Amino acid sequence: MRSDRQIRNIALIGFMGAGKSTVGQAVARQLRFEFVDTDHLIEARAGMPISEIFAQQGEAAFRQIEQQVVTELAGRHHTVIATGGGVGANAEHLASLKKHALVVCLWVSPEVVWRRVRNQTHRPLLQVPDPQARIVQLLEERTPVYRQADVLMNSGLRQLTQVVQNVVHQYRIMTRAPRPE
Numbered sequence: 001m002r003s004d005r006q007i008r009n010i011a012l013i014g015f016m017g018a019g020k021s022t023v024g025q026a027v028a029r030q031l032r033f034e035f036v037d038t039d040h041l042i043e044a045r046a047g048m049p050i051s052e053i054f055a056q057q058g059e060a061a062f063r064q065i066e067q068q069v070v071t072e073l074a075g076r077h078h079t080v081i082a083t084g085g086g087v088g089a090n091a092e093h094l095a096s097l098k099k100h101a102l103v104v105c106l107w108v109s110p111e112v113v114w115r116r117v118r119n120q121t122h123r124p125l126l127q128v129p130d131p132q133a134r135i136v137q138l139l140e141e142r143t144p145v146y147r148q149a150d151v152l153m154n155s156g157l158r159q160l161t162q163v164v165q166n167v168v169h170q171y172r173i174m175t176r177a178p179r180p181e
């Protein structure tokens with residue numbers, strides 16, 4: 001492991017619908033870590049939902065706040081961080097997360113993503129005429145960066161508890177953190 005890394009957090013990256021928030025909350029409960037979600041931090045900072053930021057200020061403004069939020073995560077300790085799907089697809093953000101966190105990418109196929117998001121309306125990037133094609137295209141573009149996570153885990157094929165145990169296990173191996181009493 002590179003010596004400039006001080007792993008004290010866990011960052012979950014991956015595509016929309018990969019289960020980052022659900023898995024992250026369960027991992028945080030188990031390790032007794034704090035849980036944060038970059039999308040919630042962005043919404044709190046902007047004072048409006050993500051769909052509104054996109055609609056009123058555009059994607060570039062959203063990405064700017066996202067960048068600030070990711071940079072500030074470096075000050076966190078014992079935190080499980082669920083990231084928005086664009087964070088782990090950005091090589092600079094990924095490098096920044098790796099300095100303080102074990103980065104786990106939750107992987108799902110385009111079919112699983114579509115099944116999970118098709119009835120939801122809060123993701124502006126998928127409010128397009130052909131969201132399925134958009135999912136395939138975005139996944140293809142983003143995969144080379146997602147692949148640079150420390151750990152890749154297929155969360156579409158496993159039960160939630162298995163994914164959670166696996167993340168906790170990987171973190172303990174990496175940090176030899178003792179089990180809570």
Ligand code: S3P
Pocket residue numbers: 014015016017039050083084085086087122123124125
């Ligand atoms: C985005 C994913 C969303 C949210 C925003 C942009 C992306 O988060 O950050 O809509 O670029 O993939 P989730 O991955 O939590 O849906």
